[in-house]
Amino acid sequence: MSDTTLSPADLAAKHGLAVSGARPGLFEYCRQLWGRRHFILSFSQAKLTAQYSQAKLGQIWQVATPLLNALVYYFIFGVLMNAKRGIPSDVYIPFLVTGVFVFTFTQNSVMAGVRAISGNLGLVRALHFPRASLPISFALQQLQQLLFSMIVLILVVVASGTMPMASWLLMVPVLALQFVFNTGLAMIMARLGSKTPDLAQLMPFVLRTWMYASGVMFSIKVVLQGKPHWLAQVLQVNPAAVYMDLARFAMIDGYGAHNLPPHVWLVAVGWALVVGVAGFVYFWKAEEQYGRG
Amino acid sequence: MAEDNNRLADASGERIPTVIADDVHIVYTVNGAGGGRGSATAALSRIVKRDKGESRGMRKVHAVRGVSFTAYRGEAIGLIGTNGSGKSTLLRAIAGLLPPAKGRVYTNGQPSLLGVNAALMNELTGERNVILGGLAMGMSREEIKERYEEIVDFSGINEKGDFITLPMRTYSSGMAARLRFSIAAAKDHDVLMIDEALATGDRKFQIRSEERIRELRKHAGTVFLVSHSIGSIRDTCNRVLWLERGELLMDGPTDEVVKAYQKETGR
Numbered sequence: 001m002s003d004t005t006l007s008p009a010d011l012a013a014k015h016g017l018a019v020s021g022a023r024p025g026l027f028e029y030c031r032q033l034w035g036r037r038h039f040i041l042s043f044s045q046a047k048l049t050a051q052y053s054q055a056k057l058g059q060i061w062q063v064a065t066p067l068l069n070a071l072v073y074y075f076i077f078g079v080l081m082n083a084k085r086g087i088p089s090d091v092y093i094p095f096l097v098t099g100v101f102v103f104t105f106t107q108n109s110v111m112a113g114v115r116a117i118s119g120n121l122g123l124v125r126a127l128h129f130p131r132a133s134l135p136i137s138f139a140l141q142q143l144q145q146l147l148f149s150m151i152v153l154i155l156v157v158v159a160s161g162t163m164p165m166a167s168w169l170l171m172v173p174v175l176a177l178q179f180v181f182n183t184g185l186a187m188i189m190a191r192l193g194s195k196t197p198d199l200a201q202l203m204p205f206v207l208r209t210w211m212y213a214s215g216v217m218f219s220i221k222v223v224l225q226g227k228p229h230w231l232a233q234v235l236q237v238n239p240a241a242v243y244m245d246l247a248r249f250a251m252i253d254g255y256g257a258h259n260l261p262p263h264v265w266l267v268a269v270g271w272a273l274v275v276g277v278a279g280f281v282y283f284w285k286a287e288e289q290y291g292r293g
Numbered sequence: 294m295a296e297d298n299n300r301l302a303d304a305s306g307e308r309i310p311t312v313i314a315d316d317v318h319i320v321y322t323v324n325g326a327g328g329g330r331g332s333a334t335a336a337l338s339r340i341v342k343r344d345k346g347e348s349r350g351m352r353k354v355h356a357v358r359g360v361s362f363t364a365y366r367g368e369a370i371g372l373i374g375t376n377g378s379g380k381s382t383l384l385r386a387i388a389g390l391l392p393p394a395k396g397r398v399y400t401n402g403q404p405s406l407l408g409v410n411a412a413l414m415n416e417l418t419g420e421r422n423v424i425l426g427g428l429a430m431g432m433s434r435e436e437i438k439e440r441y442e443e444i445v446d447f448s449g450i451n452e453k454g455d456f457i458t459l460p461m462r463t464y465s466s467g468m469a470a471r472l473r474f475s476i477a478a479a480k481d482h483d484v485l486m487i488d489e490a491l492a493t494g495d496r497k498f499q500i501r502s503e504e505r506i507r508e509l510r511k512h513a514g515t516v517f518l519v520s521h522s523i524g525s526i527r528d529t530c531n532r533v534l535w536l537e538r539g540e541l542l543m544d545g546p547t548d549e550v551v552k553a554y555q556k557e558t559g560r
Contacts (some may be wrong), residue, residue, distance in 0.1 A: 008315035008361065012399035015310050020398040021389025039428035043412075046425050050416035053460065122411035125390050127429055128403060288392050 023287040033130045040133050044140040066149035069104070070097040070156065077217040086222030091254040094157045098251055099216040101149045102244045105142055105175075106182050107207050112138035113186030114193035114200045117290050124291040131290045132283050135186040143179050153251065162253040170250035178243040180272040184279030191283050194290055214240040221259070236261040239271040311484055311515040312364040312387055312404065316396035319357040319382055319539075356382040358539040359396070364532075366401075369516040371530035371547065373523075373554055379539040380519045384486045387517065401514065402483030405430070409477045419450055419457040419464070419472055426476040440479050447505070448475035449498065471498050478505050485513040487520075503528075523551055 006014065024032065033040075052061040073096055077083040084092040116135040117124060124131065150171075158164070193199045213235055215223070220241065224232040235241060246268060248255045261267070357379045364370055372380040385391040388404045412429035413422045423444055427437035448471045450456045450464075461469055487506065506529070510516045520526055526533060526547065533550035535543040543550050 008313050008363070008399070009397070011310060011363065012313050012315075015401065017310065017313060017399035017401050020312075020387060020400040020404065021392055036428075036431070038434055039425075039431075042425055042428055046414055046417055046421060049421075050414045053416040120411070123429075125385055126406055126408050126411045128388070128390070128405065129429065129431065291391055 021288055023284070026281070026284060029130055029132075029284055029287070033132055033136075036129050036133050039129065040137045040140065043133070044137045044144065047138070047141050048144050062145070062148040063151055066101060066104070067152045070100055070152065073097075073100050073217060083218045086219050088254060090160050091252055093160050094153075094162065094252045095219075095248055095255065096217055097153055097156045098248045099244045101146065101153055102178070102247045103211055103214065103216050103240055104149070105146045105178060106185070106240055106243070107211065108145070109139045109142045109182035109186045110189050110207060111200070111203060112142060113189035114197075114203055116186065116190040117194035118197040118200070121291060131190075131287055132187060132280065135190040135283065136183055139179065139183040139186045142182065143175070146175065157251050162251070165253065167250050171247060174243060174246045174250060174268070177268050177272040180276040181239055181243070184272075184275035184277070187279035187283035188275075191286050194286075210238075210240060214238055214244065216244065219259070233261065237267050239268075239275070242268050242271060308365040309401075310363050311366050311368075311401045313399040314360055314362050314383075314387065314396070315399070317357055317360045317383070317386055317393045317398060318355070318395040319379075319386055319391060320394040321354040321356055323352050323354060356539050357386065357393075357536075360536070360539075360541045361396075362534060362541065362544055364515050364517075366514045368532055369510060369518065369530045371526040371533040372517060372519045372536060373521075373526060373533060373551070374536035374542075375558065378536045380536055381488055382539075383536065384488060384517060384519060387484075388486060400484060404484035404486060405480070405482045407477050407482075407485060407487045407509075408473075410473050413461065413473065413476075415462040416460055418460055419445075422461055422472070423457075423476055426473075427479065430477070430480050432480055444475045444479050447478075447501070448472045467495060467498075474502055478502070478509060481512045482509065483513060484515045484517075485509055486517040523555070527551065 011017075012019075023029075048062075049059070052058055055061055057064070074093060078092060078096060084095075087095055113135050116138050117131065120134055123134075189199070189203070214220075215235065220232055220235050224235070236245070242261070242264060245260050246264060249257065249260055360383060372383065374380050382391065384406060386393050387398055387400065388406050389398065389400070390406065409426040409430055412426050414425070417425070423441060424434075424437055427440070427444075428434070432440075445451055445457055448468075450468060450472055456464065456468065461472070464472070503525075510529070516529070518526065518529055530547050533543075533545065533547050533554075534541060535550050535554050543553055
């Protein structure tokens with residue numbers, strides 16, 4: 001047998017064997033990922049359904065949870081603290097609810113991203129699939145969750161006097177851009193979280209800081225009056241504030257374009273593209289490492 | 294497996310390798326292994342001292358130490374060894390699911406582990422789990438639709454009523470195991486790895502699943518089987534690797550290795 005004289009690497013090369021678990025090229029990786037689109041979608045739907053299947057009210061919680069959330073924020077910031085400075089009363093409630101829902105979308109995507117690999121090691125160690133399926137699937141789950149919240153949001157907006165209007169359609173591009181941004185961020189967090197699971201403990205604090213700095217319950221412009229101008233501008237072009245402001249502009253009649261920072265759509269597209277692409281490449285770079293440790 | 298030797302060699306009469314393991318090492322890092330008194334301060338001092346993990350609280354487990362072998366087409370290879378000897382870990386490395394810390398695994402085609410448990414969700418109905426599990430293994434929607442009846446019939450879940458539309462958490466452990474095996478075995482594989490899968494379900498189901506495994510073997514180039522049952526190793530394998538403490542102790546024909554293994558562990 002001549003094979004016994006060859007080194008393992010030469011023997012493998014001779015018979016065309018490939019290294020097991022090697023990272024595919026970026027293009028090939030995209031192709032594999034596209035091949036798994038049905039898995040990604042059905043995994044996200046399964047997670048969404050499984051979430052409330054033990055509860056007596058079942059899937060009603062999909063809508064009830066965001067509704068209760070909005071009520072709590074309204075009670076604290078609208079009634080107790082009166083944070084609506086500079087915003088008319090009939091605008092403040094939809095302003096707050098839109099902000100809470102849109103920010104929650106990003107917040108939950110980040111938290112799900114941190115645990116996407118480290119919380120699913122069993123799955124990663126048992127089956128073959130492009131690992132990016134997991135963070136994408138979790139971001140998709142949050143998007144579906146947000147669509148349930150939109151039912152509540154429309155009720156709130158109509159109840160506070162805005163009638164259905166054409167600009168509501170702007171929510172489609174806004175949410176699409178935010179979804180791409182969130183997915184990229186989830187992939188970055190997934191890679192970081194796979195090496196350092198401790199991030200799951202740390203991130204809630206980072207996210208809460210981000211929330212308060214993005215003007216979820218107050219208008220950045222009004223609250224930062226008298227502070228340096230650049231500070232308000234920096235806060236206003238941060239991605240969370242951009243997507244929140246665009247959603248408010250789309251949904252609420254009394255929230256005009258003068259509330260938006262300059263070039264806001266360009267900024268929104270820029271954040272989505274930069275974070276989406278960078279997150280994807282960053283995640284792919286460690287593809288063969290997931291599952292160890 | 295001498296009966297079809299001509300299918301297993303190339304033109305020059307050489308055997309065709311399907312899996313080559315070249316000095317494979319696998320190391321797990323375990324967080325929070327220490328616990329108990331003083332572990333928080335231990336963790337702090339570890340961060341301060343930039344200790345690479347030998348101290349309490351974080352440990353490295355060297356699960357597989359320098360295993361090399363070559364598997365050829367048509368072989369059915371058994372992996373034996375006491376609990377914790379690294380058998381399952383080695384299988385995962387061959388499948389490319391657990392990256393080796395050192396060394397390489399070369400494979401022909403995509404080796405797959407017979408197991409889908411981790412993708413299934415107890416909260417969902419058996420029906421949705423069949424679809425989810427199939428998709429997770431890389432089957433297309435059409436393939437799953439085609440095989441759906443077959444999978445449900447094979448599992449025998451519906452023999453005692455319409456259980457497939459109930460959440461899996463309501464199944465008995467035997468029923469759940471049967472459904473999991475049925476989903477996992479629904480796909481054909483190049484290199485197939487089976488980890489103790491034969492031990493699920495009642496006697497009737499065991500016979501049925503052994504039959505299914507033989508069928509899968511016919512389609513697969515090479516089969517790996519991890520089992521503590523020497524009987525099923527003898528029945529299905531023609532070559533055995535004996536692992537102990539992550540090292541390859543012996544590699545040879547089934548009879549020889551099993552005899553040595555029984556001599557070592559028997560008393």
